Every structure is written in structure tokens, then in C-alpha cells.
Amino acid sequence: MRIEAQQSLILTIDMQDRLLGAIPETERNQAIQNVTRLLAAAAALEIPRLATFQYAKGLGPIRADLQSFCAPPLDKTVFSCWRHAPLRNLLETEQSRRQIILTGVETHICVLQTALDLHSAGWKPVVVADACASRDDANAQSALLRLRQAGITVAVAESVFYEWLGDAAHPQFRSLAPAWR
Template sequence: MSTHPAPMPLCQGGLSQLLIIDAQERLAAAMPTDELATAVGNMKRLLNAAKILDIPVISTEQYPQGLGKTLADIRDELPENATPTEKTSFSCCTAAGFERALTSQPARKQVVLVGMEAHICIVQTASGLQRWGYQVFVPADAICSRDPANRLNVLDRMRHCGIQVTNTESVAFEWIGDSTNDRFREVSRLFK
């Protein structure tokens, strides 16, 4: 009997969707400045890579009347069909309209989660997606929490539950898969 661990799944462009969770004005104002700048910069990189590679994008806003709209830096880059789904539940999986948006791409069973806050909406959505049978990838450098200790704690927790904790550049280059991909140069420019 083999004692080799299960192979590590890679994030494949043809199977993926990008989910931008609650990257909103008032939430952003509560985040540590450096962590926020890194997370937003990486959200934009993945959003632009997704657009280049025709990977579907879904976005949400948690109670926008109180927490504001999606950050302009992110909102301005969203594809036209990625109007944020408003929600009050912490898990996107229990938000009205979310399941319909997610399942409109039935062959895409991998979801990359980015946004705010890691220890609330990101983890609850990751758990829900996993229960629905999706492979979940969380780039640690594209999420944030008000308290960095909460972010670190939840990354460890998700990793132990089978969520693929990764990073922005790994996701983008796993989506590409090969340097002969005709979109390779365009995506690689996002990381220079």
C-alpha cells in the first residue's frame, strides 16, 4: 500500500471562478494599511488576470448601506457582468442570488476567494463552497482582516480543513499553465 500523500491540486484556468468578497470602503478603512495595500493590489492582479484569461468573476458586498460600495480600485476593473451581489449573511453561500451566479458556470468547480474579512466572510464562504463540492483556493496575500492575528489563525484553520492556501502569483501562473499560452506575456506583466 502506498504512503504517498494525495496529489496537490492546481488551480486550472478552465475550471476556475474568481470570487471577490466584500472589498468595501468602510471595511477597508478598518484594515491595517500595509496589509490592505497588499491585499487590494493582489485582488486587482487576479481580477485582471481573470479578465485576460476569460475566467468568470463574481463579487459580493456585505450590507452596502452600512459598509459602503466595493472599493473604486476594484469596482473599476470588474467585468460588466460582475455586478456585486448584495448580502447580509456572512457566507456568500447563503446569500440570495449567489448560488445562481456560481452555478451558471457548471464546469467550473474551483473557486478562488479573495477579499475581506478573512476570519468572517472568507472562511464561512470557503466552508460552504467546500460542502457544495467545490475545490477552494485562498491566496493568503489577497485577503485581510482588521487584526492580522485573525487572518493568520484562519489561514491555518482553512489549511487543516483541506482549503488550498496559496498566493496570487501561483494562482495566476497555474491558470496559465504553460509559457506557450498565448496570454502568458500579458498576465506575466501584471507581476512586474
């Protein structure tokens, strides 16, 4: 499946400092950087940007630097975002955009369950491996393998970005590409 900007929306899952603080620094920094770059590109390309947080009362809001890129985040307690009725209702209004680019934490819990449920419901989830993270990398790698086995696309952030553009002649290429160098 080719990732197309006109068919995409991006969902950033639970990028909260309390959750991110438990993730090893290298993986955490990589995920934050790639989520930020994807959200900035999505904003410039007018791709809808949704976000969730897991139990905000206990774990706090999503990172402040990401909030400006997204619609107001939805507070949830379920692990699969698809099982959160307000988010599911929002997604169902986006019938022309069936590719859901998934980023966030944790890969083996909320990202995995969301991707599996979306796939079962007929959507085309794309899990961005280097824009997701888990406390234990072995858990993340196991989840990515399981997703691939289920027929779900796993990509890297830079691939998603360049597929969105599709051409170096894209009007946004010169302004957006430097963030990926």
C-alpha cells in the same frame, strides 16, 4: 489540486473602502494589489469574476477600481457568500467551473465561512492568502490554519496566476506577466 483557468472562477468578497479602512495599511495595500492583479488576469483569460459587498447601505459599494473587472456585485448581509441565494444560484449555473478562487475581507469572517460552506457543498475553494486581509493579522492567520486543517487549498496570488497560464508559451503570458514583476 492544480488550479486551472478553465475550471476556475474568482469571487471577490466585500472589498469596500469602509471595511478596508480598518485593516492595517500594509495588509490592505497588499490585498488590494493582489485582488486587482488577479481580477485583471481573470478578465484577460475570460475567467468569470463575481463580487459581493456586505450591507452596501451601511458600508458602501466595492472599490470603484475593482467594479470594472466584475459582474455587478451582489449585496448581502450573510457572512458566508454561499448562504446568499442569488450568489449560490449564479454559482450553480457554472457547473463546469468547480474551483472558486476566493479573495477579499475579512479572512476570518466572510472568506472563512464562504470557503467552509463551499467545501461542504462539494466545490473546490482556493483561498488566496495574500489577496485577503483582516483587521488583526492573528485572526487572519488563525483562519488560514483552520482552512488548511479543513482540507481547503490556501495559495498565494502569484501561484494562482502562473497556474492559470500553465506555460510561458501561453498567448497571454507576455502581456500579463509584467504585472507580477
